[in-house]
Amino acid sequence: MRVLIVIESGPAGPDGDSIALLAHAAALAEESMALMFGSALHETAIEVVGQTGVGRIMIADAAEFDGPLIGARVATIDAVLARAPVDAVLFAPSLVAPELAGTLGATLGAGVAWGLTDLSLDAGVLKAIRPVNDDSEIVDVTWSDGPALAVFRSFSGEASPSSRRGTIEHVPPATARNVPRIVRQERAESSSQNRLEDARIVVAGGRGVGSAEGLDLVRDLAGAMGAAFGVSLPVVDSGWAPRDRQVGQTGTVIAPDLYVACGISGQIQHRLGIARSRYIVAINNDPDAPIMRWADLAIVGDLHALLPKLTDEIRRTGIN
Amino acid sequence: MRFVAFVKTATGAAIDAADALARAGRIGPGTLGPVDARAVEAAIRLREAFGGDVVAAAIAPPDVMGAVREAIAIGADRGMILADPLIDAADLVERGRVAAALLTHLGADIGIYGPWPGDVDGTILWSAAGAVLGWPVLPQARSLRIDEGEIVVSRQVQGGDIWLGTPPPCLIEITEGLPAARRASLKSRQTARSKPLQLLTLNDIACSPPTPSKAAFEGRRPAAGRAQPIVLADPEAAPAAVITFLRERGLVPCAS
Numbered sequence: 001m002r003v004l005i006v007i008e009s010g011p012a013g014p015d016g017d018s019i020a021l022l023a024h025a026a027a028l029a030e031e032s033m034a035l036m037f038g039s040a041l042h043e044t045a046i047e048v049v050g051q052t053g054v055g056r057i058m059i060a061d062a063a064e065f066d067g068p069l070i071g072a073r074v075a076t077i078d079a080v081l082a083r084a085p086v087d088a089v090l091f092a093p094s095l096v097a098p099e100l101a102g103t104l105g106a107t108l109g110a111g112v113a114w115g116l117t118d119l120s121l122d123a124g125v126l127k128a129i130r131p132v133n134d135d136s137e138i139v140d141v142t143w144s145d146g147p148a149l150a151v152f153r154s155f156s157g158e159a160s161p162s163s164r165r166g167t168i169e170h171v172p173p174a175t176a177r178n179v180p181r182i183v184r185q186e187r188a189e190s191s192s193q194n195r196l197e198d199a200r201i202v203v204a205g206g207r208g209v210g211s212a213e214g215l216d217l218v219r220d221l222a223g224a225m226g227a228a229f230g231v232s233l234p235v236v237d238s239g240w241a242p243r244d245r246q247v248g249q250t251g252t253v254i255a256p257d258l259y260v261a262c263g264i265s266g267q268i269q270h271r272l273g274i275a276r277s278r279y280i281v282a283i284n285n286d287p288d289a290p291i292m293r294w295a296d297l298a299i300v301g302d303l304h305a306l307l308p309k310l311t312d313e314i315r316r317t318g319i320n
Numbered sequence: 321m322r323f324v325a326f327v328k329t330a331t332g333a334a335i336d337a338a339d340a341l342a343r344a345g346r347i348g349p350g351t352l353g354p355v356d357a358r359a360v361e362a363a364i365r366l367r368e369a370f371g372g373d374v375v376a377a378a379i380a381p382p383d384v385m386g387a388v389r390e391a392i393a394i395g396a397d398r399g400m401i402l403a404d405p406l407i408d409a410a411d412l413v414e415r416g417r418v419a420a421a422l423l424t425h426l427g428a429d430i431g432i433y434g435p436w437p438g439d440v441d442g443t444i445l446w447s448a449a450g451a452v453l454g455w456p457v458l459p460q461a462r463s464l465r466i467d468e469g470e471i472v473v474s475r476q477v478q479g480g481d482i483w484l485g486t487p488p489p490c491l492i493e494i495t496e497g498l499p500a501a502r503r504a505s506l507k508s509r510q511t512a513r514s515k516p517l518q519l520l521t522l523n524d525i526a527c528s529p530p531t532p533s534k535a536a537f538e539g540r541r542p543a544a545g546r547a548q549p550i551v552l553a554d555p556e557a558a559p560a561a562v563i564t565f566l567r568e569r570g571l572v573p574c575a576s
Contacts, residue, residue: 068477069484070447071456095477098440099459102447105413111534112413114440131543140539148535151440180456180490183472183483201571233476237462237497243481250460250476258571268440279569281562282549293549297565301555313559 001121002031004086005054006077008065008094009038014048015253016276018092020157021119022052025090026164028121031055035080035171037065037073042168049166056166062173070099071179077104079174081147088126088148090119092155093272095249101151113141114151126150135294154275196245196252199228201260202277204247206232206270208263208284208303212240217307218262224314230254232264248273262303266291283307321372321488323363324426326433327356327391328384329377329419350386355434355494357394357501362464362494363432364395364502369466373397375426379407379419385517392512393504400426400518402525410530412441416448421527422520423453429488430471431455435495446491456486462497 005025007018014022014036026032033056036045041059049057060076073096077089089104091097098114105112118129128141128150141150196202203225205218215231222229230247231240247254248270255276262283264270267290274280282295283303292298299306328349352360363374376391376399378384388399402422410418423431431449435442443459450457461473462481472485473492504512522529550565552558566572 067482068475074451098443099447099457102413102416102444103451105444106416106448106451110413112411112444113535113537114444130537132540135543137540138543139537139541142536142538143534144532144536145534151444153440178454178456180458180484180486183467183485185480185482187480234496236476237495243476258566279571281565283558287551287553292551295549297552297562298549299552299555299558299562301553301558306555306558309555310559310562313563317563 001029001088001124001126002084002086003029003033003088003090004077004080004084005032005034005090005092006097006100007034007036007092008096009036009041009044013044014092017152017155018094019048019051021090021092021152021155022048022054024119024155024157026052026054028119033058033080033084033086035060035077037076039063039066042170045168049164049168053164054166055164057168058171059168060171060173064173067182067185068096069179069182070096070103071176072173073100074103074107075174075176076171078107080171081108085147087146088143088150091149091151093152097151101149105149108147108149110147110149111143111145112149112151113143115153116141116150117152117154117156119150119152119155153272196228196230196247196254199254199256201225201227201258202230202247202254202256203227203260203262204230204232204264205235205241205262206264207234207238208265208286209235209240210263210304212238214263214304215240217304217311221260221262221307221311221314224311225260227258227260228256232270261291261295262307264291265289266294321367321370321429322375322427323366323372324375324377324423324428324431325356325360325363325391325396326419326431327352327359327376327378328380328387329433349381349383352387352390352394353434354500355496356387357391358496358498359432359434359494360391360394360396361501362461362492362498363430365464365499366430366432366466366471372429375400375428377402377422377426379415379422382519388517389512389515390504390509392515393509394501395508398515398518400520402520402522404521404523406522406529409532411533411535412444413448414530414533416445416450417452418522418527418530419445419449420452421522421525423449425520425525425527431491433491433493435460435493442493446493450491453489453491455489455491457491457493458484458486459493461492461494464492464494464498 203222259277376396
């Protein structure tokens, strides 16, 4: 089994899911290659080889890979596959992974599976696991013909230091046709206070708060708990809170000990951004909201009545 | 220029058609959902800027006719439904090929679609359609404008926003960041009811039947070891219960 693992690397290197997937695939496959997109990657690649034992890392290192455009990525993957055909392409979780897989699925005539969380070899046959029905059930995923295209939603596991000496090579970004151009980019200003990514507790509000004023109840609870304050995407879209407070796959991906979601339904992009939270408490007046099925503690009720009481109780007991 | 706004086009059937339609059809097959209505609105605004016409298109069973008629009442020039049982078992990539064939058949310059919230399935489908057509895909548009003949959309990414531009043809995925649809008047609804809708099959659009998926999803079973959430339906008891929950898990100091 020969696999190509496609990962994205930000300034801090690949995320934990990508490292875990790389290590797992390197242990599973006879031959493993990683293709890493980003910029200024060489040092990162050396570290990743040591962490994961992957046999070969190809670095597609260019400023254009800091953005989410898929054209050059697809062309680069195509060029790599033309040189070294594989049985499977594994996409680590990222914003662009589903777009890459959909595009390659059409151009390669390959089978695409997505939302995957685990991978195994069963008598030489690649098999993945996909949770369905709000994660209450799972299905097995297999491919009848290659290359198998597998998009991971998350991948947990620990990478242990490897003595394997993988190779590192640079691959030039391939030129893509019919792609949009970047007209402008704006970085969101991130306040150094109460950083979401470092917080042990995050309390966040969603559309269910009803208004910008409704968010004050969430801020009060966050303050009482000594937590960072966050919001979901619809709250930012409504202009009720600044962009740098957004939790989710397109905002800040967090991994607190405790995440308290107030009036947040829990759509998939939000869920992907909070998946590494140790415990999740959800407060929502809709018992059928997706988050109520996968939170650890789900409270059905009107948050406008409930939050002030909860805030008072926390202040009264002095537990923050 | 021809703008095709997709409505009621279900995606996740590769795993579970019933689940996919339940998610898409929470408001009933005959009703136009707000995200689909935004797609129609975006198409109308592009028509106002470029000239041309708007087609409201559904790849769905014929019972979505009411939704297509509502799209016409909002302002689409005409509506059509691609309803073919052969599509039911198609996977996302094959559905993308079908959507591409429909856009080609309609002579579209721009295809516009709205996702279900956070819809990975839709992303795969429309990326496949873009690849088949050779068109750029502008995903997750939070704003949409025309600048010297170029479509420019903004998209949120981790750490900021990015504006992407391309001349037509292209595919545009709209989000709730774009303006809501205008209201249909009683008169426009009456007019929409009198307009004929096109019902098409794959044969009509010269599209070969979808091939079986190369990815199989089987062996559905309960997820092991997943703890059921503790559900509190009594808001009065919630504050004390939350504190107990936090203490039991060592998230806050225990009571002295």
